[in-house]
Amino acid sequence: MRTQSAPWRAAAVLASVLLVGGVAACGNSDTGGGGSKDDGKITMGFSQVGAESGWRTANTTSIKDAATAAGIELKFDDAQQKQENQIKAIRNYIQQKVDVIAFSPVVESGWDTVLKEAKDAGIPVILTDRSVDSADKSLYKTFLGSDFVKEGRLAGEWLVEQKKTASGPVNIVELQGTTGAAPANDRKKGFGEAIAANPNLKIIASQTGDFTRAGGKQVMEQFLKANKQIDVLFAHNDDMGLGALEAITAAGKVPGKDITIITVDAVKDGMQALADGKFNFIAECSPLLGPQLMDLAKKVHAGEEVPARIETEETTFTTEQAKEALPNRKY
Numbered sequence: 001m002r003t004q005s006a007p008w009r010a011a012a013v014l015a016s017v018l019l020v021g022g023v024a025a026c027g028n029s030d031t032g033g034g035g036s037k038d039d040g041k042i043t044m045g046f047s048q049v050g051a052e053s054g055w056r057t058a059n060t061t062s063i064k065d066a067a068t069a070a071g072i073e074l075k076f077d078d079a080q081q082k083q084e085n086q087i088k089a090i091r092n093y094i095q096q097k098v099d100v101i102a103f104s105p106v107v108e109s110g111w112d113t114v115l116k117e118a119k120d121a122g123i124p125v126i127l128t129d130r131s132v133d134s135a136d137k138s139l140y141k142t143f144l145g146s147d148f149v150k151e152g153r154l155a156g157e158w159l160v161e162q163k164k165t166a167s168g169p170v171n172i173v174e175l176q177g178t179t180g181a182a183p184a185n186d187r188k189k190g191f192g193e194a195i196a197a198n199p200n201l202k203i204i205a206s207q208t209g210d211f212t213r214a215g216g217k218q219v220m221e222q223f224l225k226a227n228k229q230i231d232v233l234f235a236h237n238d239d240m241g242l243g244a245l246e247a248i249t250a251a252g253k254v255p256g257k258d259i260t261i262i263t264v265d266a267v268k269d270g271m272q273a274l275a276d277g278k279f280n281f282i283a284e285c286s287p288l289l290g291p292q293l294m295d296l297a298k299k300v301h302a303g304e305e306v307p308a309r310i311e312t313e314e315t316t317f318t319t320e321q322a323k324e325a326l327p328n329r330k331y
Helices: 002-037 054-070 083-096 112-120 148-162 182-195 213-226 238-250 268-275 290-301 319-328
Strands: 043-048 073-078 100-103 125-128 142-145 170-176 201-208 232-235 260-265 281-284 309-311
Touching (some): 043 083, 054 268, 054 290, 083 112, 112 125, 148 232, 148 260, 170 182, 170 213, 170 238, 182 201, 213 238, 238 268, 268 319
Parallel strands (some): 125 142, 142 309, 170 201
8 A cells, every 4th residue: 555655645746736836837927917018108109291391300309209208118100191101000009009199190081990990999099290180089189289270371461461562463372281181271271361361462373292392392393484473482381492492593583582482380491591581481380299299198098188189389480580599499
């Protein structure tokens, strides 16, 4: 009997050791997994429009720097101005189970499906710089950015004041931003509403330059060939206006004198052109949204209520004001 019981006792001890070891291993696995999944650090997926302008570059830098300062892990994607790239990026963020998604929409329409996917996954979405035209406002938590209609209106009101003594027609050409983009739609609307106060002010040509210098130059060349008399250029951003400067100069005209130039943004290159008298007026659109965005990300992740729309504070610049502001300009 003793020779039979010894192997039995050894097997029982071994089974006990294996059982305890197995429980301990499962316990360690659960604890480790939970800790790595919820370490208290917020992960944000951000899809940027692209790098089409100096404004956009400054915006990207602000977001990346602010994420680092706030201790937020940033997964960044450049959509290269294509909506399909942004939709793909957002779906990747959903699959990766990020805590917050933020993006600057290439265009206003066509977002409901992917935004609903994010909502169903329990991931809050923040719109930055540009809005969407979705009727379902529950698909995103808030919008952070500028009042583009106001920017266009300020540009138009300045022109109305400048041309109030004009006795004849004032011919305006317009360089629009990317077709379907919120700033392009809204700036056009605000400018048009403002200049309606003076029937002498007339837009004789309007075309997209895609917010790029190359686009601004190319379209301005077409405007100059097709129209004998151009009195004013309204460009939806500085970069298109800077491209147009090249075309105007090449045509033998003096920018800022032969053609009054109004732009939107107030990036350094645009402000320098304004200080030099090549531009005449700029309505500001600040790209430094990073710190506010990270603050909002923390609040929506914590389940706090935030305003549906948060607008940045901005101003306008004339030549003299640009000269004063340039030495301390951050972008």
